[in-house]
Amino acid sequence: MSELNYVGRRLPKVDARDKVTGRAVYINDLKRPGMLHGKILYSAHPHAIVKSIDVSRARALPGVRAVLTGQDIPEMPIGFLQDNRPLKKDRVRTCRDEIAAVAAVDQETAAEALELIRVEYEPLPAVFTPEEALAEGAPLIHEYDAKGKPITSNKLKLPWKLICGDVEEGRGRSRHVAQGTYRTTWINHCCLGTSGVIAEFDLDRNLTMYSITQIPYLAQNDYLAALKAMGLGRSRVRVVCQTIGGGFGSKLDTHCYEFIAILLAQATGKPVKIQFNREEEFLAQATRQPVVMEVSQGCDHNGRLAFRDVHMLLDNGGYTSWGATTPSVMMVPISSLYRVPNVRYVADCVYTNNLYAQAMRGYGNPQATFGIESNLDQLALEAGIDPVEFRLINANQGGDVTPQRFVVKTCGLPECIEKVRDGLGWPEHRKAREEGRNRDGHKVRGQGVASLIHVGGGARVYRSDGHGMIMKLDDFGQLKVFTGAVEIGQGNETVLRQVAAEAVGLCIEDVQVVSHDTDICPWDVGTHASRAAFISGNAAIQCAAELRRKIFELAAAQLEVGPDDLDLRQGMVVVARGAEAEGQRLAVTEKGESIPLSKVLRRGHFSPQGRMIIAETFYDPPNEMLDKEFKGNLSCSWAFGASGVEVEVDLQTGQVRILKYLAAHDVGRALNPMLLEGQIYGGSMMGVGMALSEEVKLERGRPVNGNFLDYKLLTAKDRVPITPIIVETDDPAGPYGAKGVGEPGCVPSAPAIANAIFDAVGVRISELPITPERVLRALREKKEDYCRIARPAC
Amino acid sequence: MKRTIEFELNGQLVSAEVGGGQTLLELLRQRFELTGVKEGCGAGECGACTVIVDGRALTACIYPAMEAEGRSVTTIEGLATAEGALHPLQSAFVEHGAVQCGFCTPGNVLSAKALLDQNPDPSEDEIRTALEGNLCRCTGYQQIIEAVKAAAGRKP
Ligand code: FES
């Protein structure tokens, strides 16, 4: 490969200056002329009949412009299974159920109006675990599906079942088997910028959504459907994204509040803003999908995995967002993390009266990997094999086709594991442990490792995994790159700019990325699945080729050389050595053998029948949708990684301190190592939070810790010493060899930590988060067991 | 009960009519349109609304506007020069990848500034303590700490 000017450089984010000076405009900061403020009334009960709603006093409050209830709006089903509606009508199923909404001249008036609404409920029996919801005689959360067909069970009719090979055969020939049950809980995305939207109609009833969505074009679709239901079938929708104060998957669905804003805007004829506060964010922003999983795995006498069997129960909450589809991605590690010939995975989603869940960084992969990798350490122990050695024996290799038919072209997993092992000082620690030198008073050190596989080359979860791009050159040689991707802080605009400058052959200062507006930018399926850099990067390379072809065609005519004799480097059109330049030869030779692109462009523009240079492309990666059996090459490259952790467990307090955290990632190629490290740091930290402290605590379905005092986000003071290790495997499918990297950081954190705790103190914590109380309880139980069995007298 | 107060805001003397229950955050965002002061929780728990009052970093969302009377208030808008030259801390945040979504950034920069103004050569522990109240969901803090170290004239 010729020398690269921008790819691989640690360039700062293009939006960083605006953000560091406070100039960036978030939805929280945006006002529109005449704008009203919307507020939502949520249910007082987790499950109840709404007998009556009296909004008369709210409507009469000065400053109130509209009050809507479920009775006032048309049927407009929303959500993955269309089992939800923006305002509920005669029944509430969760504490976050939206039952009325107000638009008023300011926030205070809107809030006051909510207080004046009188709702009469008739509480119904409620269920708060999947097990309860499946028990005989449990109340039905939904009685009819979206098509009006009666529902007879709280179990959702979703087909999550993957069978590869023969699990029973594998079990039969296993020398060692480990089995366990693992639980994860509700986690809030905790975007520092709370959710918000402004809905605004023009006089022709066309809708503009000032939004923070990660899926502008799919959202556009959803809004169009809503408008149709509202009798506005001819209206257009424009989605304009603001600076986004954190994504992490929370903006992959269209949410009730967005539709409520649309309804209020229509009712009032004014722009309506709904802006969540933090309490609302904890209540009404769907969470990470909680799961209970039973995992068993077995291996032969050489330590080779023979089977993996996973049964999972998902608490779906009262309605269905993307959480119910996370099993599709959980399949990735379940079928394909390590070489395992026989796999079975069955997942059931169950309605309860809890909060519902959606996408969150890793899309179920962190939950599934917690089960698999915790269990794998148990199996290694059974088999008497060193856990790192055990992983290396079973590691995926480049050239593998996995049981789910994933085609692994490049695989840095063995290297990641080795680097983590070396960085931890694994052998030295084993030795110290054997000799009891890992203990200092009541503090004991332990080490643990866990690996990951994730989609690294897009993910065909919809029929299209495509990305449209337009490149437009102006008279001055400045390039605008129009992309449908969304900047959620990850740095996509910066990396795309690097790739575009590189691929076209321009100085990076002459390249600007234009995004966040569906009227201007071409279609993209969404900023999810760690796909933005991969897909938009490949789109840029494809689009750049077309742009260069057009440039060379134009320049060749001007310079009277063949287009193939030309190159574009750093904004200069260069005539290849040896090419005979006739005619315009003077202009060329004057400057040596090159001419500024801007000159070529102006000449092309200001000549009879002039032309300007624009190129467009639609890049859809060569990956496959999963077939009916959930098999197929979902992603055209696969990301791998391993985390290695050293912890110190305090036997008296149960506190777990992280002394070392190595995060090795096979990223294909680092397009911008600084931003890449940012993804690894941030992802790992999110994984550590999931492991140790984060949980939305629900009491009868209602969050009781919906604030940052009680919901423990890690702080700078927690000092998790993360060391990113970048492993480059140069994937042939990736832009300049790169794979996706946005999500993987958080995937292996929890099991690596759980494994390290086990290594330190011999207790297996299989429920997240691993709080000091849980550690202490496990230590106590272990001691009691020990006393009961070994020393009945103690 | 309304009252007119005077205070220094980003180096300029200003006056404003404030109500009893009004917070400094509301005053700055609404009356002065200084939207670089962010609201992340409204309860003093996230640090997004951090401003510097008389040299001390504090959370404007729980600070009564009336208290600003006669004091000197610095917001993120007061750091860069009018010509756009960034404060060394701001440059360091940009150069070290300390900014992702950016919502926590103004608060983190200002907490760091209050620290460095008092203690130009802080240890990593002192930096971490000073930034403890500024939550960041994106970065895992490491690059923020590096930026502050760099701005303090120390090599990370
Ligand atoms: S908004 Fe003031 S501390 Fe969170």
Ligand code: FES
């Ligand atoms: S950069 Fe997003 S919260 Fe800190």
